Amino acid sequence: MSELYEPKSKHIPQATIKRLATYVQVLKNFDRDNVEVVSSNPLAEACGVQGSQVRKDLAYFGEFGIRGVGYHVKSLMQSITSSLGVDHEWPMVLVGVGNLGRAMINHINRHAHAFTIKAIFDCDPFKIGDKVYGFEVLSPSEIQDCVEKMHIAIGIITTRPERAQRACDHLVNAGITAILNFAPARIKVPDTVKVEYVDFFRNLYSLVFNLTQGEKN
Amino acid sequence: MSELYEPKSKHIPQATIKRLATYVQVLKNFDRDNVEVVSSNPLAEACGVQGSQVRKDLAYFGEFGIRGVGYHVKSLMQSITSSLGVDHEWPMVLVGVGNLGRAMINHINRHAHAFTIKAIFDCDPFKIGDKVYGFEVLSPSEIQDCVEKMHIAIGIITTRPERAQRACDHLVNAGITAILNFAPARIKVPDTVKVEYVDFFRNLYSLVFNLTQGEKN
């Protein structure tokens, strides 16, 4: 087995990446239950997809399984996280220390191995200087310095929607190239910056649509 | 224009539903800025999709535009929300009053028009009876009664991953048919129950993958 996993083919669907994240989550559970080897079908079932889908997704990055046997849980986890680049720590900054922001600081720094919030910012001068979960709330003017010193690539936005674009601009100017936006607003960024939106109202809309559809059938 | 909007065609992609939620979000902003009419291209650009995509998505539900003119912002919002069934209130219950749970109670009840949390539950006997944002934390044994009395269809899970399945079982037994799961764990439900997963580590994985990919090019 090689040390470094590079994609075998050019283009990998975003859906595949998202599924790989799920596989890791489920593999962690298998590992916790002391399962050592798992084949594609049980893994797929636990993730709510088809076995062939799992095999195809993994095939983008390499051959991690043993024919006739399956996948070694621990080594597959390692292979996936290494392939995606989440096998080491990613420091992050967060802008917007409201209720949602506080929850995320706490939630992310507790749960995630690969992701840690290192500094927090807010535009509200009354909040600057406050201590939140051990962090001092800083002024956005300090983002750039912080990002450069700590080599931070990822920023999180948890402001109100009206403030999202401003927060985004601060982050982009500071040199951030990836943004996770929790604010219910679309933001404009240069092509060089990647944005992911987390908006669970989308999920609620989807649930409601399925509920109302179901009634008609 | 008719009063009730029913889908014109049989199957509508989930991706379309999710995009429609985004359109509503963006239309709200146009409305706030007193824009009265918008055509598909500017709307699409603000949502990060193609104009033809917007038109096709809307076409699943009816003809809401005026040729040569565009869409009336207010009436399009109304048409979409009515089509999806989110033009009236959906009461919800939440299980798991930890940090994430608290944040969601506050966040959802402040922001969303169509969605309101009506009661909150926790398995931890030490939490039961506590007051959180005006709600008393109840025992899971009371879910069924609550769901029936208030005609609640949607449940939210914000427990720790180990507890997610138990919370889910409580909800399903109580008659809940749609679940929004924030816990980083997959849950098993009967076919009649819809589940949507909110897992922003997926989004973080995606960002990191794109960052590491970008380096290589």
Place this chain on the structure above:
DNA sequence: TAGCTCTTGTGAAAAATTGTACAAGGAGAA
């Protein structure tokens, strides 16, 4: 009314994704 401009709604084409089916290959038994 006729003519011009603009944008929708939609069939058809293209692209992307998912599912199928099976050859290839590893492990263990005889």
Place this chain on the structure above:
DNA sequence: TTCTCCTTGTACAATTTTTCACAAGAGCTA
């Protein structure tokens, strides 16, 4: 070693989703 049993990895087929391109239609002007 040889045979059998399993499961992977992948070529190909089917399906789904997105994009393209344009006819149809609405408003405005003269």
